[in-house]
Amino acid sequence: MMYEVDARGLSCPEPVLLTANALKTHGSGPIQVLVSENHTKENVRKYGISQGKKVTVEQDGLGFRLIIE
Amino acid sequence: MGNIDSKRKLMMFGGVLGVFGALLAWMGNPKNMAICIACFIRDTAGAMKLHQAAAVQYVRPEIAGIVLGAFILSLVTREYRSTAGSSPMIRFLLGVIMMIGSLAFLGCPLRMVIRMAAGDLNAYVALIGFGLGTVTGTLALKRGFSLGRAYGTRSYSGYILPSILVVILIASIVTGAMAVSEKGPGSMHAPVLISLAGGLAFGMVSQRCRTCFAGGFRDLFLMRNYDLLTIIGGFFVVMLIYNMASGGFKLSFDGQPVAHSQHLWNILGMYAVGFAAVLAGGCPLRQLILAGQGSSDSAVTFLGLFVGAACCHNFGFAAAAAAAATESSPAVAGGLQGAGKAAVILCIAVLFAIGFVPRKEQI
Numbered sequence: 378m379m380y381e382v383d384a385r386g387l388s389c390p391e392p393v394l395l396t397a398n399a400l401k402t403h404g405s406g407p408i409q410v411l412v413s414e415n416h417t418k419e420n421v422r423k424y425g426i427s428q429g430k431k432v433t434v435e436q437d438g439l440g441f442r443l444i445i446e
Numbered sequence: 447m448g449n450i451d452s453k454r455k456l457m458m459f460g461g462v463l464g465v466f467g468a469l470l471a472w473m474g475n476p477k478n479m480a481i482c483i484a485c486f487i488r489d490t491a492g493a494m495k496l497h498q499a500a501a502v503q504y505v506r507p508e509i510a511g512i513v514l515g516a517f518i519l520s521l522v523t524r525e526y527r528s529t530a531g532s533s534p535m536i537r538f539l540l541g542v543i544m545m546i547g548s549l550a551f552l553g554c555p556l557r558m559v560i561r562m563a564a565g566d567l568n569a570y571v572a573l574i575g576f577g578l579g580t581v582t583g584t585l586a587l588k589r590g591f592s593l594g595r596a597y598g599t600r601s602y603s604g605y606i607l608p609s610i611l612v613v614i615l616i617a618s619i620v621t622g623a624m625a626v627s628e629k630g631p632g633s634m635h636a637p638v639l640i641s642l643a644g645g646l647a648f649g650m651v652s653q654r655c656r657t658c659f660a661g662g663f664r665d666l667f668l669m670r671n672y673d674l675l676t677i678i679g680g681f682f683v684v685m686l687i688y689n690m691a692s693g694g695f696k697l698s699f700d701g702q703p704v705a706h707s708q709h710l711w712n713i714l715g716m717y718a719v720g721f722a723a724v725l726a727g728g729c730p731l732r733q734l735i736l737a738g739q740g741s742s743d744s745a746v747t748f749l750g751l752f753v754g755a756a757c758c759h760n761f762g763f764a765a766a767a768a769a770a771a772t773e774s775s776p777a778v779a780g781g782l783q784g785a786g787k788a789a790v791i792l793c794i795a796v797l798f799a800i801g802f803v804p805r806k807e808q809i
Binding site (some may be wrong): 391 | 523525531532586588592593594595596597599649658661664665668669671673726727728792
């Protein structure tokens with residue numbers, strides 16, 4: 378089961394902070410991050426890339442699902 | 447639309463915002479106010495007679511334009527999401543605090559940068575406070591501060607603020623219901639359509655590149671990320687060039703328009719703004735953009751800014767601008783009186799209570 382961060386509905390920069398914490402604790406495997414807004418998706422995507430990770434983005438209803446590995 | 451990643455593009459977007467700011471100043475807005483969010487919300491509150499400060503009453507079309515610009519673009523790009531429910535009354539309070547802090551310094555973070563670009567050294571002093579405020583807010587975030595989640599709501603909940611602002615703007619043009627300053631900053635303004643167009647463009651660009659003055663410093667301290675600061679850099683450079691070219695640049699503490707040199711209160715005022723803006727997830731400009739793209743929570747923050755502005759002028763919390771002596775009046779040192787100083791201290795105490803008092807509740 379992939380580790381999941383549910384950052385839907387949270388204000389900036391909480392989604393990125395939660396992602397950063399998850400990468401610290403579960404960074405060995407892929408993690409999944411759920412966000413609800415385009416700008417938070419972009420922030421998390423850029424953060425993942427800045428950490429040298431591969432980031433895949435999928436539409437998930439009205440929000441987004443990011444797989445960071 | 448593609449993603450905006452490169453620093454050069456971000457710098458360019460900031461430069462475009464600077465061009466709009468310079469254009470509005472050139473067309474008649476107060477020179478180193480140009481497009482100050484706090485000042486313009488305060489002027490609008492005055493025009494609606496929520497306060498009686500005669501020099502700062504005018505419905506600023508830029509405010510409706512910014513919200514509407516973000517609203518329209520977010521509908522076009524399908525980024526519009528009507529959301530609400532993330533501690534709205536705390537956000538209201540943070541809006542009030544941001545306005546009290548801004549009017550202690552005489553400008554929001556956007557005007558702080560505009561004043562810096564005009565050589566106003568008081569704004570550089572205030573920048574120290576703003577930086578420290580964002581650091582404090584960032585520490586609260588690191589300790590786990592959160593206002594909780596926003597949830598989806600009726601789509602038209604997000605239409606309400608843009609609609610109300612348009613109605614206020616139309617009422618100001620076609621009726622005599624709104625107050626209009628005859629002298630002072632409120633009497634200086636670009637033509638209505640230019641102001642509206644400038645606001646729309648400012649809102650669209652800011653929605654697109656996520657302009658946030660508090661976010662710029664927050665991301666620097668939190669993640670060593672310079673993206674948002676790069677936009678501010680581009681904005682600063684263009685405003686600096688405009689001021690140099692138009693003769694508006696003067697490197698000094700005194701003789702600056704709508705400013706004062708109470709250094710401690712400039713620092714503490716902007717400290718409160720930086721701290722509150724990080725807790726609220728964005729500076730006053732960013733709140734307008736988020737409200738435009740459907741956040742009722744940010745719309746509530748806007749209402750806090752609005753009510754805060756009225757309180758500042760009704761209860762003497764706003765700073766007075768310094769003024770040189772003239773034939774008919776003596777020199778005015780400007781700055782905060784006792785009530786304003788007490789309000790700023792109280793605001794900072796409240797921010798510490800909101801940001802640092804530990805809570806165990808799950809939200």
